[in-house]
Amino acid sequence: MVSFNKFFTSVYLAVVYATVASAAPRPSPVAPPSTHRVHELGKRGLKLVAFNPPSAFETFGTGIEHPTSDSFTESTLEESAVAFIQDRLNIDTSDIAYRTGYTEDETSHAYVQQKHDGIAFSNSVANIAFKNNKVVAFGSSFVKPEQIAKSTPSVSVEAAIATAEEALDGKFNDVEAKLEYVVLEDGSAILAHVVQIQNDEAETFYAAYVDAHSGELTSVVDFVAEATYYVLPVTKEYPTEGFETLVDPQILAASPLGWHSDGVTNTTDTSGNNVVSYKSALTSTTPQSAPDLVFNYPPDLTVAPTTVGNVHLGRVNTFYIVNAVHDTWYLYGFTEASYNFQNANFGKGGNGNDRVRVSTQDSGGTNNANFATPPDGQPGQMRMYLWTRTTPQRDGDLENDIVIHEFTHGLSNRLTGGGTGSCLQTTESRGLGEGWSDAMADWFQQDENLEDFILGGWVLGGGTNNIRRYPYSPSSTVNPLRYRDVAGTTLVHNIGEVWANLLHNVHIGLVDAHGFDPTASSNPDSTAGNAVFLHLFLDALKLQPCNPTFVTARAAWIQADANRYGGANRCLLWGVFASRGLGSGAVSGNYTENSAVPDDCVAE
Numbered sequence: 001m002v003s004f005n006k007f008f009t010s011v012y013l014a015v016v017y018a019t020v021a022s023a024a025p026r027p028s029p030v031a032p033p034s035t036h037r038v039h040e041l042g043k044r045g046l047k048l049v050a051f052n053p054p055s056a057f058e059t060f061g062t063g064i065e066h067p068t069s070d071s072f073t074e075s076t077l078e079e080s081a082v083a084f085i086q087d088r089l090n091i092d093t094s095d096i097a098y099r100t101g102y103t104e105d106e107t108s109h110a111y112v113q114q115k116h117d118g119i120a121f122s123n124s125v126a127n128i129a130f131k132n133n134k135v136v137a138f139g140s141s142f143v144k145p146e147q148i149a150k151s152t153p154s155v156s157v158e159a160a161i162a163t164a165e166e167a168l169d170g171k172f173n174d175v176e177a178k179l180e181y182v183v184l185e186d187g188s189a190i191l192a193h194v195v196q197i198q199n200d201e202a203e204t205f206y207a208a209y210v211d212a213h214s215g216e217l218t219s220v221v222d223f224v225a226e227a228t229y230y231v232l233p234v235t236k237e238y239p240t241e242g243f244e245t246l247v248d249p250q251i252l253a254a255s256p257l258g259w260h261s262d263g264v265t266n267t268t269d270t271s272g273n274n275v276v277s278y279k280s281a282l283t284s285t286t287p288q289s290a291p292d293l294v295f296n297y298p299p300d301l302t303v304a305p306t307t308v309g310n311v312h313l314g315r316v317n318t319f320y321i322v323n324a325v326h327d328t329w330y331l332y333g334f335t336e337a338s339y340n341f342q343n344a345n346f347g348k349g350g351n352g353n354d355r356v357r358v359s360t361q362d363s364g365g366t367n368n369a370n371f372a373t374p375p376d377g378q379p380g381q382m383r384m385y386l387w388t389r390t391t392p393q394r395d396g397d398l399e400n401d402i403v404i405h406e407f408t409h410g411l412s413n414r415l416t417g418g419g420t421g422s423c424l425q426t427t428e429s430r431g432l433g434e435g436w437s438d439a440m441a442d443w444f445q446q447d448e449n450l451e452d453f454i455l456g457g458w459v460l461g462g463g464t465n466n467i468r469r470y471p472y473s474p475s476s477t478v479n480p481l482r483y484r485d486v487a488g489t490t491l492v493h494n495i496g497e498v499w500a501n502l503l504h505n506v507h508i509g510l511v512d513a514h515g516f517d518p519t520a521s522s523n524p525d526s527t528a529g530n531a532v533f534l535h536l537f538l539d540a541l542k543l544q545p546c547n548p549t550f551v552t553a554r555a556a557w558i559q560a561d562a563n564r565y566g567g568a569n570r571c572l573l574w575g576v577f578a579s580r581g582l583g584s585g586a587v588s589g590n591y592t593e594n595s596a597v598p599d600d601c602v603a604e
């Protein structure tokens, strides 16, 4: 966490320097991949890389003073925003165009564009938040272009439209064309005619940017969204944290045809290549609420989960979570070849026809959930139940940690022993299985603060309610569980708690060492501690033997680190395991504790 913040600050400073330094030469901007999107366009497969300058972002806690702090209430939002940017970036007010803004919950948000000769920049923007007359946040991709094109076009708008129609295989839709500046990756700003091009048959709809001096198509904005879901984002645990509208959350590297196609059949409901979410019968899915894969079923948590809208929401949320988790795991190595759950495998190995079936609000039980993992090639079966501790009852389908816990049984059972679904059968290994499931739910819902983690709090009524005996925590006061506590119990969840808490602490150790990356779930190349953790998690499952023990599961983590990171985290891992009695002399079978680490890991 510490190192990530440092990194972030230095990036910000570098960007601000580039912005305010006037004549001084600067290196060409090194654009991270997130500033690019490659579009494949039209019938000719034309490829265009759209560039968006990196956005610097600063937050200021309770806020900082700004030029109109003292007169904020008499100033318009536009005046305050323009004055702040003018002061902060040291640029002329004529280069700043206020676009829009609003005030909500005592916070005012202003959205601004860069401008030159009265013409706005399309991809150079800023946003400012004011609270209590102070600035609390500032984001900016403003640039100081090295070259800027003349503001009078030398190519006609008609010629620009013809170029765009040809390249994008569509028709100009008569929405008035406009002139805008566009910043390119080389630091220059071109003048562009912006025209909208549509093709209803091919379902394409673009804003095309045609250089108003050279006549070339330089960039596009793609308006077509593949799908929209109103759900609880996978990074949140409880419905009380707020549902959100997510547009195109699928990761194409993991689900190449999106979430609603297996290459043969395309769907418009909560069934797809990775999962089908249904109620009572496999065919009883939730349809899109509007065309083009919009799934918008807002919750009403004041009425029973079994009311129609809430049933829909349960299916949509589990459909989304299983897909999102499928995609993240895929990037970290749970693929067709390593026996994952998909109907079509696109020729990439493994057995197909085994997408996950999620039975939502299943009537077979209450106050629980489960997941059955048959061998690769047969569908995984998740059953989610209603919880009866509250009035109205609560639906486990809406509590993401429970859904992720269950799906992780599929991960651990398929990766251990090579897809048989038969290698977590002993009491100890089933206990470890519960531990992986809790630890995975914990991983998805952490941010850089790595707080103590409670499982199943909301379905039990919220507050400090916890399905487990203790929160997961590095503190031995909050969570005293140690390796020796495995002795004498055959309760798999109690055994799992020991393992999950060890992994919680491994996660903290890795993030302390390597920082936290909030994009890790879609970025397996990240070197941050949370990404390292997930790699080791999956790698170790693949390495460990059939029916592992704490001792062999520990050895698999250490080997996974040797394989992937050359043992860079070996002593860190030993240190965490030893801290709770799973040191190098710990004994399997009778659970005798030991706090030793290998000699080369002994601190000086």
Ligand SMILES: *[C@@H]1O[C@H](CO)[C@@H](O)[C@H](O)[C@H]1NC(C)=O
Pocket: 257, 258, 260, 261, 265, 266
């Ligand atoms: C089905 O969906 C895929 C992926 O979005 C798309 O490429 C394909 O054209 C669609 N097929 C039909 C018949 O609509």
Ligand SMILES: *[C@@H]1O[C@H](CO)[C@@H](O)[C@H](O)[C@H]1NC(C)=O
Pocket: 587, 590, 592
């Ligand atoms: C645990 O097992 C080990 C190895 O078999 C043995 O040496 C040790 O005495 C045992 N400890 C206890 C407390 O039973």
Ligand SMILES: [Ca+2]
Pocket: 336, 339, 340, 341, 342, 350, 351, 352, 353, 354, 376, 377
């Ligand atoms: Ca499979």
Ligand SMILES: [Zn+2]
Pocket: 405, 406, 409, 433, 434, 437
């Ligand atoms: Zn479980």
